[in-house]
Amino acid sequence: MRARWLGLLVFGVCFGATQAALADDACMDGAKTELEQLYCKTVAEGQGAGLPSPTDFKRNDPRVQALLLRRPAGRIGLDVPDPGASATTEPPRSDDGPAPAGSQDIPAQQGDEPEPTGRLAECRLEGQRITCPQRRYELMENLPNNRLADGALAPENRLGLSPFEGNRNDEEAVRRYLSDAYDRYIPNMVDIGLGANTMSFTEFHNAFHTIEEGGVDFARRMERTFTLLKQDKKTLAVKARYHDELPEDISLCTVINHDIVVCDNVGTNWVFVSPSR
Template sequence: MALTWALLFGLTGQPAVADESCLQSARTDLERLYCEVMAEGAGRGLPSQADFRRNEPQVQALLLRGPARRLGLQVPDAGRTPERSKPSVEATTTEPAPEPAETQPVRAAGLSDCRLSGERILCPDRTFELVPNRPNRELAPGVLAPDNRLGLRAWEGDRTNETAVRRYLSDAYDRYIPKMVEIGLGANTMSFTAFYNAFQTLEAGGVNFADRMEQTFQLLKQDKQSLAVKARYHSELPDTLTLCDDINRDIIVCDNVATNWVFVRQDR
């Protein structure tokens, strides 16, 4: 979720500007490196300092890798960066963020005969395996090309109609997850809660959610062609199938709001 989150709220079309207080307010080595990169004028395309802070250390390191390399600076080990609080959607919108419990997708009854087994979900007729981020050599030809689009339908309804919003976002999420797996970023997906909150935040700010998601998808493909990504950023696993929902016959997604896991059918 976090990498996508950074791009969703960092796409201003203009470079972020570092002010004089940047270094004084930096709390970690990665935040200090961000300030150095901005001071050297190499931060074009980076999110603002506030949005940069909302991302996990591993994602911060990924965002800084290219600019730091061009300046001959070393990126600190993200694993040693102190933990920070989870991002608050209220910081980016004047409207209250929806309660996480209310934004959880309805869990599928079709998983009642399945069971979790480490990095697998075992069902009577299917086996699903946790999908990592995949190197480009393992991807289908052409998936990183510009004409491969996310293709979400634009929202045209009343945002206060919760039933319509959920129906729209459920359909959009069912497309978003397979497309992220397709480009080898299955371990960088947003939870449904984050997806829901991104929609509310962007649309409340007058930004077309589908257009912004498309921009983000295109940028992710560009970065994937030049930047290596870790297969996984943590070893945590879901502890119960009540956290899981099937996207389609081939994909199951589990999340505890903070963390998202995507499982793909092995024999598909």
């Protein structure tokens, strides 16, 4: 049963399954740039979870490669070279700035960066709670149906993502689209009681490209999956949490909206919600 839930949530996309095989000399031999070499070093040090394959990594332009590497390389003390001024104009999300959608643009609410600046600058991560000067957020678990709002599982409650109408090679357009889509996805998953079974932004980004490249509209597939989740939620029991792991640092967290903060280490996603929501 758990496999069914997780399979639906990640849309059958496998993330990082081949990463263990990348930590070898072949990767470094094929690296032609400093960023490609840093990619190989990062994977070799066991921080390749969530990163694309070497081939897919090379298809991204340097600024996107830098966003991809920023968090995992930083965890092992490696500096990411600046590929140019354009790479610094887009603030990274907490999940390593995944590919074309490596940041979260939340006007006014979030400030300039999702890292511990702006709204999170004075916040503290305390286990299952994020405490800020005037607000706190509690780790969200999956909820039983009797704790959901009326109509949460009704057909009328839709995810409502807009179709992507731009060019998938336009990194900035994809980033803006996925940022907005993710801001709808997370609150809606919380509303149907699945706050502990959400995709990280990296997984969300990877799902977008895999689905669209397969000739399927991402927004339509998301809506269909959301409908299936609601249907299953009516009849299938779901655990409050499937692991006891917690985020290690507030730098892994980013603001979704006034009431929701998401933290992730690429492989695991945590949703924190204000009790006032």
